[in-house]
Amino acid sequence: MMTLKVNGHDHQIDADPDTPLLYVLRDDIKLNAAKFGCGLGQCGSCTVIVDGRAVLSCVTPLLLLEGKQVTTLEGLGTISEPAPIQRAFMEEQAAQCGYCIAGMMMRAQALLQKNSKPTDEQIRSELEPHLCRCGTHMRILRAVHRAIRLMDTADAFPAAHRSAQ
Amino acid sequence: MAGVAAGIVIVGAAAAVALTWRPSIAAIDPPAPQSFDPDLVKRGRDLAAIGNCSDCHTLRGGKSFAGGFPVPTPFGTIYSSNITPDAETGIGRWPEAAFRRAMRSGVNRDGQHLYPTFPYDHFTNVTDEDDRALYAYLMTRQPVRAPARENQLSFPLDQRFVIAGWKLLFLRHGTYQPDSTKSAEWNRGAYLVEGLAHCGACHTPRNVLGAERGSAQFAGGDVDNWHAYAINSQSLSPVPWNADALFTYLRDGWHPDHGVARGPMAQVVSNLSSVPDSDVRAIATYMAGVFGPPAPDRKRRGDEVLAQARSPAESPAAQASGNNALGASIYAAACATCHETDRALPYGGINLGLSTAISSPDPRNAANTVLSGVRAVEGERSPIMPGFAASMDDTQISALLNYLRARFSNQPAWTGVEKAVEDARRTQTVFLQTSPGPHNAPADATQRAKP
Numbered sequence: 001m002m003t004l005k006v007n008g009h010d011h012q013i014d015a016d017p018d019t020p021l022l023y024v025l026r027d028d029i030k031l032n033a034a035k036f037g038c039g040l041g042q043c044g045s046c047t048v049i050v051d052g053r054a055v056l057s058c059v060t061p062l063l064l065l066e067g068k069q070v071t072t073l074e075g076l077g078t079i080s081e082p083a084p085i086q087r088a089f090m091e092e093q094a095a096q097c098g099y100c101i102a103g104m105m106m107r108a109q110a111l112l113q114k115n116s117k118p119t120d121e122q123i124r125s126e127l128e129p130h131l132c133r134c135g136t137h138m139r140i141l142r143a144v145h146r147a148i149r150l151m152d153t154a155d156a157f158p159a160a161h162r163s164a165q
Numbered sequence: 166m167a168g169v170a171a172g173i174v175i176v177g178a179a180a181a182v183a184l185t186w187r188p189s190i191a192a193i194d195p196p197a198p199q200s201f202d203p204d205l206v207k208r209g210r211d212l213a214a215i216g217n218c219s220d221c222h223t224l225r226g227g228k229s230f231a232g233g234f235p236v237p238t239p240f241g242t243i244y245s246s247n248i249t250p251d252a253e254t255g256i257g258r259w260p261e262a263a264f265r266r267a268m269r270s271g272v273n274r275d276g277q278h279l280y281p282t283f284p285y286d287h288f289t290n291v292t293d294e295d296d297r298a299l300y301a302y303l304m305t306r307q308p309v310r311a312p313a314r315e316n317q318l319s320f321p322l323d324q325r326f327v328i329a330g331w332k333l334l335f336l337r338h339g340t341y342q343p344d345s346t347k348s349a350e351w352n353r354g355a356y357l358v359e360g361l362a363h364c365g366a367c368h369t370p371r372n373v374l375g376a377e378r379g380s381a382q383f384a385g386g387d388v389d390n391w392h393a394y395a396i397n398s399q400s401l402s403p404v405p406w407n408a409d410a411l412f413t414y415l416r417d418g419w420h421p422d423h424g425v426a427r428g429p430m431a432q433v434v435s436n437l438s439s440v441p442d443s444d445v446r447a448i449a450t451y452m453a454g455v456f457g458p459p460a461p462d463r464k465r466r467g468d469e470v471l472a473q474a475r476s477p478a479e480s481p482a483a484q485a486s487g488n489n490a491l492g493a494s495i496y497a498a499a500c501a502t503c504h505e506t507d508r509a510l511p512y513g514g515i516n517l518g519l520s521t522a523i524s525s526p527d528p529r530n531a532a533n534t535v536l537s538g539v540r541a542v543e544g545e546r547s548p549i550m551p552g553f554a555a556s557m558d559d560t561q562i563s564a565l566l567n568y569l570r571a572r573f574s575n576q577p578a579w580t581g582v583e584k585a586v587e588d589a590r591r592t593q594t595v596f597l598q599t600s601p602g603p604h605n606a607p608a609d610a611t612q613r614a615k616p
Contacts, residue, residue, distance in 0.1 A: 018498030040503075041551025042541065053555040060556040061498035121226065 004065060006031065007075030017063035021055075022046045024062060025072060033073035033102040037131070044130030047103035048072050054110040073102045076109060085109045088147035089140075096134030104130050108144045112151060120145070185329030187276040190266065195250055195257035195308075201301040209302025212295055214436040215444065216288075216361040220429070221245045231255075231309040236282045237389075238375060241318035243282045251308035264300045265293060271332065278328035280316070281335075281375065290341040290360030335376035350443075354451025357444060364452075367393035367429065383455055385526070390592040391428040392529050394521055398457045401576070402521040404467040405459035411449035416442070418547070422471060424515045424522075425539055425548045428530065435542070466575070474516035492568025495561055499553065511548035517573040524574040528566050528582050532589035535562055554593065559586045 004011045004024065011029055025031045025048070034057050037045035041059035048057045049071040077083030082090065085105050095101045104127060111118055111126045118126070123144050132140065213219070222230045222245045232247040250257040256264065256274070263274040271285035272278055279285065291299075321327055341359040343352045358364050367388040369377040378384075385395035395401060404410075404422040418434040419425040426434045437445060459467065504514035517523055522530040538552030553562070563583045570579055579585075 017494060018502075040549065041538070042549055050556065055556045056551055059499065059551045059553075061495075063494055063498055064556055064561060125226075 002062065002066065004029075004062070004070065005068065006070045007072060008069075013062065015062060018061045020058050021048070021060045021062060021065060021070070022057035025057060025070075031072050031074050034106075035099055035102060037099070037103075042129075042131075043100070044103040044107065044127075045100050047106045047130070049106055049110050052110065052113060054107040071106075073105060076105075083109075084150035085112070085144075085147045088150055089143045092139050092143040092146055094136055094139040094143035096136050100130060100132045101140075104132070104140055108147065112144075112147060116151065117148065185278065185326040187270075187272045187278070189276040190260060190263040190274050192258035192274065193260045195252050196304060198305040201305055205298050205301040206305050208295075209298035209300070211440050211444070212299050212361060213302050214439050215357055216299070216363070217433050217436050218248070219436065220432045221282075222248050228307070228309040228311070230303065230306055231311040233311060233314050235314075238282060240322050240375065241316065243280050243316045243318070244314035245282075246313055247309065247311045248303055249306050249309040249311075250304045251310050254310050254312045255308060256303065257308055261297060261300050264303075265296045268296050268299075269338070271328070271336070278325045278332070280328060281331060284363040284366045286336055286340075286377065287360055287363035287366060289336065289338050290356065295361065331374065331376070334374070348450070350447045350450050351454065353444070354447035354449070357448055358451050358455075362448065364396070368396050388429050390529060390589065391430075391533060392525055392527060393429070394525065396452060397455050400456055400521075401524045401526070403470045403519050403524055403574070405463055406453065406456050408446075408449045408453035411452055412446055415445050415449060418542075419511045421510050421515065422519055424520055425511060427534055427539055431539075470518045474518050489564060489568045489571065491561065492564035492566075495557070495565045496568055496572075499557075500565070503550070514550060517569055520573065523569050524576050528570070528579045528585045529589060531566055531569065532562065532582075532586045533593060535565065536586075536589055536593050554590065559583060559590065562586045 001012055001014050002017070004013045006025070006029060013024055013028055015024055015028065022034055022036060025034055026036070034048050035045040036058060037043035039058050041056040044056070046056055046058040047054050049055065050060070050065065051068050073086075077086050085108055089095065089101060089105055094104075107127060107130060108123070111123065115122065120141065123141060127140070127144075219229060221234050221236065222232050224231070224233045227233065228249070230247070230249045232245045234245040235242045236245065247255040249255040252258055259267075259274045266272050267274075267279065267283075268285060268288040268291055270289065271281065271283060316323065341356055344355070347355075365377050365382060365386075367386050368383050370381050370384055370386045372378050377386075383395065383397040384399050386393045396406075400406065402423060406423070410420050410422060414420040414423060414426065415434055415437055418431065418438070425431075500514070500517075504517055506513050520531075522534060525531070534550070535557070536552055536554040538550040539548050541547050541549050557565070560583070563586050566582050566586070567578065570576070
């Protein structure tokens with residue numbers, strides 16, 4: 001049994017220490033935003049934020065997360081109150097099938113928390129590990145740029161993240 | 166007395182000028198690309214790939230051969246130059262004679278000495294004919310306006326006449342001589358390895374003045390915070406290398422008994438993928454001779470390691486886990502899922518008993534690999550490994566590395582692992598910003614392994 005901190009809440013998890021974080025999030029805590037894509041840490045669709053850094057949850061075993069703070073897309077905002085990054089993706093209609101989008105948003109969020117004014121080049125290079133089969137890349141880039149502008153006026157940091165600090 | 170001293174200084178300075186002065190070679194109008202024979206240009210392309218020119222002369226995300234790549238040395242940072250045919254900032258106004266002189270003696274068109282980060286101690290062995298092909302190739306690239314960046318060197322190393330002294334001590338012409346008792350293939354390999362391919366620039370340790378130590382040729386050196394392994398009889402690879410294995414490794418970028426080329430070597434094999442088989446075979450043949458046949462006990466250990474790697478279930482379980490439970494559990498959870506499965510290579514990981522990184526004198530290469538993983542080569546089926554920089558902290562990586570060393574090598578424990586991990590994390594960030602990275606991979610590397 002270990003305690004896993006997700007979106008500001010403590011969860012008691014009864015799973016083997018080598019269980020990938022992704023399985024625990026989806027199967028035990030029922031947070032389904034992070035997706036299983038390749039299971040090899042090569043597509044980015046399982047990306048979540050751990051202590052401020054974008055992490056591939058499908059290749060991150062539970063035992064590495066002792067005492068760390070996990071944030072998933074659900075921790076950024078809600079349907080009625082989306083976070084700036086979520087609003088930006090909706091307003092740019094930056095999803096086609098949407099499977100990669102949660103991961104894209106999480107890595108973009110981690111980037112913007114560390115650097116509130118990234119260049120287009122920095123955004124491209126940061127999102128490079130993420131695959132999108134629908135070819136929505138141009139809209140995704142526009143959405144990240146929109147998120148930068150939204151965060152200028154809105155609160156960049158999610159409620160859950162703030163309360164955990 | 167003061168007069169005598171002043172006299173000595175003046176005479177000394179005059180002598181230094183006489184010894185170090187090189188004439189400028191008259192500029193030409195940039196030759197039209199059409200004036201070069203296409204076959205010559207094509208040969209030049211293969212030679213430039215063997216010389217790995219783009220690796221140092223291209224900045225990540227930058228234009229090919231436009232220079233500006235920072236090369237850190239113990240003496241300061243030296244920036245590579247623009248070798249595109251741009252008239253003002255590149256070599257567009259260089260006649261072939263100036264290019265040949267730069268390759269042969271490390272002097273630019275103006276007559277200035279070039280720093281030996283440009284490996285003319287090797288390039289001096291390149292034939293006139295090959296220099297002509299390289300010149301034709303470079304002069305037909307896209308010209309890029311990119312002014313040179315100022316080197317960061319302190320006095321007196323920022324004075325270029327100092328380089329003339331270095332050359333007097335260390336630059337030897339004709340260090341490669343054909344050996345008529347050996348095969349044509351061996352001689353071709355020797356010519357490439359000792360010359361254009363400049364393997365020793367990374368794989369040979371350097372002395373305090375930054376010159377390769379001839380007495381320790383290929384005994385292992387340093388490059389970009391990676392250790393370039395010993396590739397002579399002192400090699401620490403668990404399975405001894407032979408010509409076939411070297412050929413496969415240089416051709417495909419990995420070998421089932423040795424693993425995947427990473428770091429700066431990944432660039433080398435990426436460039437080599439466009440080179441004809443015969444030249445890669447020649448390099449492998451020559452280098453197999455440099456490695457030499459393995460001693461009987463090394464060969465026996467190699468066979469044992471291979472047998473264990475083929476049936477990991479029967480190998481002795483982690484004896485080391487007793488005092489390093491953290492390392493053992495991280496290995497089991499994060500590494501063994503790929504490194505101990507029957508997933509076909511190179512998509513599964515090699516058994517780490519075969520890894521030279523784990524048997525290496527220091528943990529740098531293993532730390533770099535855990536942090537950054539192995540990135541897929543764009544447009545190809547290639548080996549992959551996720552990086553763990555974001556998900557493992559330094560304590561966890563250190564515990565893991567100590568465990569891997571104890572379990573998968575017969576070498577003594579590493580010292581200073583935690584420090585090495587910290588350093589690797591810091592330099593990795595810099596490297597990722599400046600390396601040409603996987604973008605540099607050729608798009609048509611059809612020779613790479615198919616699954």
